[in-house]
Amino acid sequence: MYKTLYDVIVVGGGHAGYEAALASARMGVNTLLITLNKKLIGRLPCNPAVGGIAKSHLVSELDALGGELGRNSDYTGIQYRMLNTRKGPAVQSNRIQCDKDLFPVRIQAVLGMQKHLDIHDDIVTEIRTKGSKICGVTTRGSGDIDASAVVICTGTFLRGRVLIGMKSINEGRMGEESAEELSTSFDRFGFELGRLKTGTPPRIHRDSVDYSKMEIQPGDNPPPFFSRMARKEWKMFHVEHQKESSIGMNAMFHVEQPGMHPWMPGTDQIPCWLTHTNENTHQIIAENLKKSAMYGGLVEGTGVRYCPSIEDKIVKFSGRDSHHVFVEPEGRNNIRLYPNGTSNSLPEDVQGQMIHSIHGLENAEIIRPGYAIEYDYSNPTQLFHTLETKLVENLFFAGQLNGTTGYEEAAAQGFVAGANAAIKVLGGGPFTLSRSESYIGVLIDDLVTKGTDEPYRMFTSRSEHRLTLRQDNVYYRLFEKTKKLGIVDISEIEEISDQGKQIQAECDRLETIYFDGKSLGQMLRQPNFSYKDLPHNVSSLSDEVIKQVEIEVKYAGYIKREKERIDAARRKEDQHIPSDFDYDNVKSLRYEAREKLKNIRPENLGQASRISGVNPSDVSILMMFIKRETGQN
Ligand SMILES: Cc1cc2nc3c(=O)[nH]c(=O)nc-3n(C[C@H](O)[C@H](O)[C@H](O)COP(=O)(O)OP(=O)(O)OC[C@H]3O[C@@H](n4cnc5c(N)ncnc54)[C@H](O)[C@@H]3O)c2cc1C
Ligand SMILES: NC(=O)c1ccc[n+]([C@@H]2O[C@H](COP(=O)([O-])OP(=O)(O)OC[C@H]3O[C@@H](n4cnc5c(N)ncnc54)[C@H](O)[C@@H]3O)[C@@H](O)[C@H]2O)c1
Structure with a gap:
């Protein structure tokens, strides 16, 4: 059942769409997810693998913020591996081969149980506005449905063409209808559409x-999970397992619906x-x-x-x-x-x-x-960092529609767009992530600042702060944002806060206790020395806390230098450029720079400096002009 008025409508049931719908509904606003076929929500059209280099960072960040992709992969995984184990912790990444049939079953069960969320099978043909603001969508089967905010996550479906040899079929992916009309509606509002392609093996x-x-490629044991939930369950299972037989183990955990918990995650890998x-x-x-x-x-x-x-x-x-x-x-x-x-x-x-x-x-x-x-994609430089479009207020674009490729990139954008759509309804400041605190921030900043003319995928090399943007510290580095957003359960928040305090206290203590003329911190920085080798270590600390203490202390010199670079970058990000700033007034700016700045309309000097075609001297000119005009320091 669906109604004809919602706070937020999400169009599309791919990875961007389900994350957007869940984020919005979990923030308490009435949300409708419209998709061509609800039985295909969360489908993995290509390889049922999630994560891999840098993509795993996006999944972990989603888990920290309250997204579902990581948990869904953990609970439907058939093989779990950590890649890049010979390299440093900053670039190690986990990759989970999921069960293609069960991944969508579980996500559909999660959506089915979500409060404030309805799901409707239909095809959206048009967006509708009142003045400069979105007011709803038109569907082929049910006519108009109204909403205060709309998130579009249509993936590869807009004028999709499946191509095999010289054959071309109008489909959004093999066997599924393409969406032909919506692109025309976007054209009418001035969205710049282009064509991209992707492919899949036999x-x-x-x-x-x-x-x-x-050559056989077995999974890792213990399995590297994405989510805190699966890690906790694994730990509990193995402690309990020693006491009791495995029969009935599944029953020990709260199993809401059969699809939610097909097997004990991480066991019986293939x-x-x-x-x-x-x-x-x-x-x-x-x-x-x-x-x-x-x-x-x-x-x-x-x-x-x-x-x-x-x-x-x-x-x-x-x-x-x-x-x-x-x-x-x-x-x-x-x-x-x-x-x-x-x-x-x-x-x-x-x-x-x-x-x-x-x-x-x-x-x-x-x-x-x-x-x-x-398929058609839309130029992402027509978006703000919230993924709201610059052309239509309260309209958001997320996922492959913005020129990206990958489940992980899509899900990350969906979450940010869904959360911001809900915030638009509830009132409150925008939810954005910076380049210095997350890979999600890097992804979105690259898209909205530089645009893309080829399918964009994440890499660790895209981040200038990768030493601090590790997968292992994700819960601590995103803590303040997670807490403010309010999607993650309060008991989890308290637990993470407590662990963060223990890590800090132990790092500080190690620098003040001396043994044989060396601080414990200095001892730990010696090669092949682990926390457990230290005299006066604290045996009650959890493995999670010990791991963080080891990384923070061993890499302290590098981390300190990176934090200084982050502070310098942040000073530029703090210098705001008014949204109505008249670049034509800055006569000393080069013509190319002026045109690029007028087109992107950066929110601050940091973003201005990352626009291709804008060089450091253009930024200095701009900085001096803005200081003079606005009195900013
Ligand atoms: C053949 C192929 C191979 C790929 N290979 C890989 C791979 O190996 N690994 C990888 O990570 N990524 C791969 N991708 C890309 C990956 O599928 C996408 O990056 C990701 O799924 C995009 O998610 P999305 O949510 O943006 O869109 P999609 O997953 O494409 O979902 C779009 C959703 O929108 C719905 N929809 C579309 N138009 C409308 C409309 N007008 N009205 C209502 N509903 C609508 C559709 O029904 C669908 O549910 C591949 C994609 C394809 C098609
Ligand atoms: N058409 C598309 O849009 C499209 C198509 C293909 C891939 N992609 C994206 O790119 C990613 C795939 O690209 P990739 O080349 O980095 O592949 P990957 O993420 O599957 O693998 C990355 C690296 O991991 C290793 N690896 C891969 N499979 C492994 C296995 N089974 N066991 C052990 N190690 C393994 C390999 O060294 C490989 O180079 C997908 O996750 C997807 O996000 C998109």
């Missing part, structure tokens, strides 16, 4: 591959497998390039540079005679395997030859071909 039958020719392409594979692709949608001229949009199609890899890295192919199960009871690394838009017969040339896949049965998809 799927193969799990009983048709020769595992003996591939391995992935590693194989490689070879010269034969590359030759097959090279000989058939003209038949691929991408190289035969059917695709206009720009593809994902950093997770390219196999055709792209052969053309752009022609010197390499082999590429990794990770063969990954799509679920416990799912017959499909996902050959990660073979995304393509070649005709079906060529896909078959290409797959059969790979060791272990000689007799692979292809269940579904790979394909490319092309």
Whole structure:
């Protein structure tokens, strides 16, 4: 059941959409999620893997703030791995292979139980405004539905075209209707739309591959989870497990609905497998390039540079005679395997030859071909940091619509947009995250400041403060924002606050206690020295607190220098530029800089300095002018 008036409407049930709807409803405002098919909410259209390098930081930040992607991955995971373990803690990332069938089942159960949230199957064809403000949407099936704020999360569906070889079908992803009308509505309001493309590999039958020719990739034990909830449950399970038999263990935990808790998270992991392409594979692709949608001229949009199609890899890295192919199960009871690394838009017969040339896949049965998809995206420089559009008040855009790729990038934006839409209804200051406190801040600032002309994905190298933006300290660095937002349960907030205080107190203590002429802090900074090796350590501290103390003390010198850089950056961010500032008045500004500044309208000098085409001397000129005009220091 749905009504015809809501506080917030969210359009789209992808990862941006469910996070937006949950954030909004959890802040207590009446929310409606409209999507083409509610049974497909939370679908993982490509690899059911969440996290990986830098993306895992986004998921952890969502968990700290009260988002759902991390928990949902933990509770439906079939394989858990920590990547980059040979590198420092700042770039270590976890990656969870989820069960493709159960991931959406669980998220739908979470949505179904959420107060203040209704869900409606329909297609939105238009947005409606009253003056400069959004007032609702028009749907094909139910006509007009009114709302004070609207969040659009339509992913790859706007004028979506599925492409296989020379075939092009109007679909939002394979087997799902595309959204044709909404782009026209956006055009009318002046939104700048462009075309991007992405792709997916063929799927193969799990009983048709020769595992003996591939290298096994087992999961890690203990499993690296994203969420505090799963970590706590795992710890409790293992303590209790020693006392009692595992029979009935699931019953010990509060299980609201069967879909919410399919198994004890982290148990009974399933391995992935590693194989490689070879010269034969590359030759097959090279000989058939003209038949691929991408190289035969059917695709206009720009593809994902950093997770390219196999055709792209052969053309752009022609010197390499082999590429990794990770063969990954799509679920416990799912017959499909996902050959990660073979995304393509070649005709079906060529896909078959290409797959059969790979060791272990000689007799692979292809269940579904790979394909490319092309869709409209909207220029994200037309958004504020809250993800509200600059053209229509109380209208928000989030997810792949803003030019990103990835579940994690979509979910992070959805959460920020949903929370801000609710704040617009409730009243109160905007919820934004800065580059120096989070990867979510980096993602959004990059999008709204620089825009993108290719699908944007997160990397650790995009952050200038990655030493302090670690996954392990996420609950402490986002603590104040989390508390203010009010989505996370108060008992969790108190627990994190208490742990933060213990970490600080112990770091301080270690610098003041001396042993053999050295402070305990100095001792801990010695290579291969752990907290537990210290004399006078505190045995009652939890593993979580000890881990933080070790990192904070061992890397203290680097962290201090980074904090100084953050303070310097913050001083620039504190210098606000009035929203109606007249750049034409600053005659000494170069023409290019003036045009770029007029287009982006940065909120402060820090953001101005990150606009491409605006150089440091332009920022100095601007700073002096603003100081003179506004009397800011
Ligand atoms: C073929 C393919 C391969 C991909 N490969 C990967 C990958 O390996 N890993 C990865 O992380 N990402 C991959 N992506 C991208 C990933 O799916 C997206 O980045 C992510 O799902 C985007 O989330 P979203 O919420 O923005 O949109 P989507 O997940 O696309 O969801 C859009 C939602 O909006 C609804 N909708 C659209 N238009 C309307 C309308 N007018 N009215 C009502 N509802 C509407 C749809 O029904 C859908 O629920 C791939 C995508 C595709 C299609
Ligand atoms: N079309 C799209 O929009 C699209 C398509 C593909 C990927 N993506 C995005 O990019 C990401 C995939 O890109 P990626 O190349 O970084 O892959 P990934 O995140 O799946 O893997 C990152 C690295 O992890 C390692 N790895 C991968 N699978 C592994 C496994 N099963 N076991 C052990 N190690 C493994 C590899 O070293 C790999 O380079 C996705 O998570 C998605 O967000 C988007």
